[in-house]
Amino acid sequence: MNIHIKPINTFTQPEIDTLYDMIFHFYEEYEPGHAINKESINDTIIHLTNHPENGSIQLIYDADHVFIGYAILIKYWSNEYQGYLLFIDELYIIPSKRSLGYGSTVISLIDQTFHDIKALVLEVSPSNTRAFSLYEKLGFKRNKNQTLLKIKK
Secondary structure (H helix, E strand, O other): OOOEEEEOOOOOHHHHHHHHHHHHHHHHHHOOOOOOOHHHHHHHHHHHHHOHHHEEEEEEEOOOOOEEEEEEEEEEEEOOOOEEEEEEEEEEEOHHHOOOOHHHHHHHHHHHHOOOEEEEEEOOOOOOHHHHHHHHHOOOOOOOOOOOOOOOO
8 A cells, every 4th residue: 555654844734724623533533522622733743843852743645645644653762672662642544544454554654664663652442442453463462551641730
Protein backbone atom coordinates (compact mmCIF):
# COMPACT_ATOMS: atom_id res chain seq x y z
CA MET A 1 0.00 0.00 0.00
CA ASN A 2 1.45 3.34 -1.03
CA ILE A 3 0.96 5.95 1.69
CA HIS A 4 3.18 8.59 3.20
CA ILE A 5 3.41 10.63 6.37
CA LYS A 6 4.48 14.24 6.73
CA PRO A 7 5.32 16.13 9.94
CA ILE A 8 3.02 19.01 10.66
CA ASN A 9 5.84 21.56 10.60
CA THR A 10 4.91 22.06 6.93
CA PHE A 11 1.17 22.42 6.45
CA THR A 12 -1.57 24.44 4.81
CA GLN A 13 -4.56 26.04 6.50
CA PRO A 14 -6.98 23.50 4.94
CA GLU A 15 -4.82 20.71 6.39
CA ILE A 16 -5.00 22.30 9.86
CA ASP A 17 -8.79 22.70 9.55
CA THR A 18 -9.11 19.04 8.53
CA LEU A 19 -6.78 18.03 11.37
CA TYR A 20 -9.04 19.83 13.89
CA ASP A 21 -12.04 17.92 12.53
CA MET A 22 -10.18 14.61 12.73
CA ILE A 23 -9.04 15.22 16.32
CA PHE A 24 -12.56 16.20 17.39
CA HIS A 25 -13.88 13.00 15.76
CA PHE A 26 -11.13 10.90 17.40
CA TYR A 27 -12.19 12.12 20.84
CA GLU A 28 -15.89 11.74 20.11
CA GLU A 29 -15.28 8.11 19.14
CA TYR A 30 -12.88 7.46 22.01
CA GLU A 31 -14.85 9.13 24.78
CA PRO A 32 -18.10 10.84 23.79
CA GLY A 33 -18.39 14.18 25.52
CA HIS A 34 -14.65 14.48 26.13
CA ALA A 35 -13.77 18.14 26.15
CA ILE A 36 -11.04 19.15 23.73
CA ASN A 37 -10.79 22.49 22.00
CA LYS A 38 -8.77 24.20 19.30
CA GLU A 39 -6.61 25.94 21.91
CA SER A 40 -5.51 22.56 23.32
CA ILE A 41 -4.80 21.26 19.84
CA ASN A 42 -2.86 24.43 18.99
CA ASP A 43 -0.80 24.06 22.18
CA THR A 44 0.19 20.55 21.06
CA ILE A 45 1.01 21.72 17.54
CA ILE A 46 3.11 24.63 18.80
CA HIS A 47 4.94 22.54 21.40
CA LEU A 48 5.83 19.70 19.04
CA THR A 49 6.76 22.09 16.23
CA ASN A 50 9.07 24.04 18.56
CA HIS A 51 10.43 20.90 20.28
CA PRO A 52 10.69 18.13 17.65
CA GLU A 53 12.96 16.19 20.00
CA ASN A 54 9.81 15.51 22.07
CA GLY A 55 7.76 14.13 19.21
CA SER A 56 5.66 15.15 16.24
CA ILE A 57 2.28 15.20 14.63
CA GLN A 58 2.39 13.23 11.39
CA LEU A 59 -0.24 13.81 8.71
CA ILE A 60 -1.16 10.63 6.82
CA TYR A 61 -1.80 10.68 3.06
CA ASP A 62 -2.98 7.93 0.74
CA ALA A 63 -1.49 7.12 -2.67
CA ASP A 64 -3.56 9.91 -4.26
CA HIS A 65 -2.12 12.46 -1.77
CA VAL A 66 -5.46 12.73 0.04
CA PHE A 67 -5.15 13.56 3.76
CA ILE A 68 -6.72 10.53 5.49
CA GLY A 69 -5.49 10.65 9.07
CA TYR A 70 -2.90 11.68 11.61
CA ALA A 71 -0.66 10.32 14.34
CA ILE A 72 0.65 12.10 17.41
CA LEU A 73 4.00 10.57 18.32
CA ILE A 74 5.81 11.26 21.59
CA LYS A 75 9.45 10.24 22.04
CA TYR A 76 10.90 9.55 25.47
CA TRP A 77 13.82 7.77 27.08
CA SER A 78 13.30 4.54 28.99
CA ASN A 79 15.77 3.32 31.58
CA GLU A 80 14.17 -0.13 31.50
CA TYR A 81 14.59 -0.53 27.73
CA GLN A 82 17.84 1.47 27.55
CA GLY A 83 16.77 3.76 24.77
CA TYR A 84 14.02 5.84 23.26
CA LEU A 85 10.44 4.65 23.10
CA LEU A 86 7.95 6.13 20.67
CA PHE A 87 4.50 6.49 22.20
CA ILE A 88 1.73 6.57 19.61
CA ASP A 89 -0.45 8.95 21.59
CA GLU A 90 -3.16 9.15 18.92
CA LEU A 91 -3.62 7.34 15.63
CA TYR A 92 -6.62 8.25 13.52
CA ILE A 93 -7.71 7.06 10.09
CA ILE A 94 -10.92 8.44 8.57
CA PRO A 95 -13.79 5.93 8.82
CA SER A 96 -14.04 5.34 5.04
CA LYS A 97 -10.40 4.11 4.99
CA ARG A 98 -10.60 1.78 7.99
CA SER A 99 -10.23 -1.99 7.70
CA LEU A 100 -8.40 -1.55 4.37
CA GLY A 101 -4.85 -1.95 5.66
CA TYR A 102 -4.06 1.72 6.29
CA GLY A 103 -3.60 1.34 10.05
CA SER A 104 -1.12 -1.51 9.75
CA THR A 105 0.70 0.29 6.94
CA VAL A 106 1.00 3.45 9.06
CA ILE A 107 2.41 1.44 11.99
CA SER A 108 4.92 -0.19 9.65
CA LEU A 109 5.87 3.19 8.16
CA ILE A 110 6.34 4.70 11.62
CA ASP A 111 8.48 1.71 12.61
CA GLN A 112 10.66 2.14 9.49
CA THR A 113 10.89 5.95 9.73
CA PHE A 114 12.00 6.32 13.35
CA HIS A 115 15.28 4.38 13.51
CA ASP A 116 16.56 5.43 16.92
CA ILE A 117 13.81 3.86 19.02
CA LYS A 118 13.78 0.62 21.01
CA ALA A 119 10.01 0.09 20.98
CA LEU A 120 6.68 1.44 19.85
CA VAL A 121 4.16 1.98 22.64
CA LEU A 122 0.44 2.66 22.46
CA GLU A 123 -2.74 2.48 24.48
CA VAL A 124 -6.02 1.03 23.30
CA SER A 125 -9.47 1.76 24.67
CA PRO A 126 -10.80 -1.47 26.22
CA SER A 127 -13.94 -1.14 24.10
CA ASN A 128 -11.98 -0.91 20.82
CA THR A 129 -11.57 -4.64 20.24
CA ARG A 130 -10.96 -4.19 16.51
CA ALA A 131 -7.93 -1.95 17.11
CA PHE A 132 -6.68 -4.26 19.85
CA SER A 133 -6.79 -7.23 17.46
CA LEU A 134 -4.93 -5.25 14.80
CA TYR A 135 -2.17 -4.21 17.20
CA GLU A 136 -1.73 -7.77 18.46
CA LYS A 137 -1.41 -8.99 14.84
CA LEU A 138 1.30 -6.36 14.34
CA GLY A 139 3.32 -7.72 17.25
CA PHE A 140 2.25 -5.46 20.12
CA LYS A 141 1.91 -7.28 23.44
CA ARG A 142 0.35 -6.34 26.74
CA ASN A 143 2.90 -4.79 29.03
CA LYS A 144 3.24 -6.46 32.40
CA ASN A 145 2.46 -3.13 34.05
CA GLN A 146 -0.78 -1.18 34.24
CA THR A 147 -0.77 2.51 33.35
CA LEU A 148 -1.95 4.80 36.13
CA LEU A 149 -2.61 8.50 35.72
CA LYS A 150 -2.87 11.28 38.27
CA ILE A 151 -4.08 14.55 36.80
CA LYS A 152 -2.61 17.58 38.54
CA LYS A 153 -5.02 20.35 39.44
